[in-house]
Amino acid sequence: MTELTYLTGFGNQHSSEAVAGALPIGRNSPQKAPNGLYAELLSGSAFTAPRADNQRTWMYRRRPSVVVGGYEPLAHALWKSGAAEGERAPPDPLRWGPTPLATEGDFVDGLRSYAVNGEVGITGMGALAYVATRAMGRRALVNADAEMLLVPQQGRLLVTTELGRLEVAPGSIALLPRGMAFKVDPLDVPARGYVCENFGAAMRLPELGPIGSNGLANPRDFEAPTAWHEAEDVDYEIVKRYGGQLWRATQAHSPFNVVAWHGNLVPYRWDTARFMTINTVSFDHPDPSIFTVLTSPSDTPGWANVDFVIFPPRWMVAEDTFRPPWYHRNVMSEFMGLVLGQYDAKPEGFKPGGASLHNSYVPHGPDAEAFDKASGADLRPHKLDNTLAFMFETRWPLKPTSWALNDAPLEKTYADCWRDLKDDFHA
Structure with missing residues (x-):
């Protein structure tokens, strides 16, 4: 695999281009974007949110994400969301042994919800396990309900996102913004780990209070990917988590076609x-x-x-x-x-x-x-x-x-x- 490069700093206004000159200078949406690209904005907050809380990224891509076929339901019996999909909770401490590695399938197939609360897309969280024995290949996941935090326990992962690629090993985590397409391919098989689905406000670094200016997780240690786009024009299945349900559609091109981007709504990896x-x-x-x-x-x-x-x-x-x-x-x-x-x-x-x-x-x-x-x-x-x-x-x-x-x-x-x-x- 080609060595990956990263941009550093949590919450920073990053910019990256895979082709020199593909990133417009001074205009977010010029009449004609460079290199025949389309401008597309991903907003993670309301337009009028205070500047410090405003999250968005401009992407310059070969095709906009509206170019996708119609969606149909996709069954997944073990991925649950929201308190309504949980069982009556006993007032007991609960503990589970290691998630069995016998499950065959990719990252999406191998998701299993342990526990849920809140209301889908509004508040609360879900705690999940994953087991992946094969790559997602020409399949991508868009979680429109929740931000996703990945905690690998066994096996390295290659996480491909619209903004670029992250290699994430046990001992590191990946934070994936709500609404951004990604896929997870295990570099070691089988891969196993944990996922937090966050339906509430986007995760941020905690305030330090009397600790002062240094301590805990340092912003500069969070790494975002550099721009990368898939060269082949190939069919993809788009799996979308929307309203607590899974949906699928097919499109005739890769969703990982962003040639350049700038903004602060980005995926991160971080080394514990x-x-x-x-x-x-x-x-x-x-x-x-x-x-x-x-x-x-x-x-x-x-x-x-x-x-x-x-x-x-x-x-x-x-x-x-x-x-x-x-x-x-x-x-x-x-x-x-x-x-x-x-x-x-x-x-x-x-x-x-x-x-x-x-x-x-x-x-x-x-x-x-x-x-x-x-x-x-x-x-x-x-x-x-x-x-x-x-x-x-x-x-x-x-x-x-x-x-x-x-x-x-x-x-x-x-x-x-x-x-x-x-x-x-x-x-």
Whole structure:
């Protein structure tokens, strides 16, 4: 594969051209675009949104995206959206083993919804797994309902978008704007990972508050693709997620025909190893919000539609402190996945490629083994290494899907991991 190049900076006004002179200078929509191209605008916000919040990209393409055949429904039994497509959620902690790799198909075929909430295209999120054993080839996906965050767990991906291509490996993520065509081809087979569908406000970097000007995810570490267009004029199937349903159409050309573009509504990849972790250097715990990479705010300040949080390698130095996460009940709902290694609160039971769901006000915390080990540990500085867990945290309760409750590798005895926590009170 040809080496890919990238533009850096989250939210920047980027520009790129695959052919010199294809990008108009000084005019977004000239009477005749250079090189016989068509000008097309993709808007991710209302036209009159404040300048700091306005998201849009101008594309200069060989054919506009209106040149497509009529759509017809496309069945997909396991990709669900919105609270209405979830099942009654039990007030139990839920955990799943690794998603089986036996599924045959491409990225779209291999999507499986674990849990959903909110209303399609308006608010809320969906947590999904994917397994891909073949390339999408001449097939593209447009999610008009949601922004999509990809978290690979096994196998590298080549993500082709209208603005260019991204190579994304486990340990990195890809953020794909709502309404932009893309396809996902595994570079290693089988590929497996997680997806967050975000129906609310587009994800952004969180405010840093008293942390100051440096820390967490740095804007300059986010990478956008450079312009690339598919040279062949070939038939494509366009799969569209619209109104919580899948639709398909065919067209006689590639949707990846953008020769030049400029704007700030772009796909990104980001390497989790570049996260500047903040942690205590005295005693006790800071809140897990210090591990937030991206946030989709809601209409209630501080109460996110969805936060993307990671738990990367880090030094643990707190004195006189129980170092794993504490026992708690959270107003927010927490969907977790494990990319590699062990999670310190569940050293054996939580496996890479698996998932857990601790819904709103469902108690959870370290298992009995982790509690006993941490309670008597020598509190010297030590590094949690070779680990990467993440969390999709959301303001609304998540409703598991029928697949998650009946067909996925749900661990029926998950709650037993706390069974040996004894009452050792003494006066």
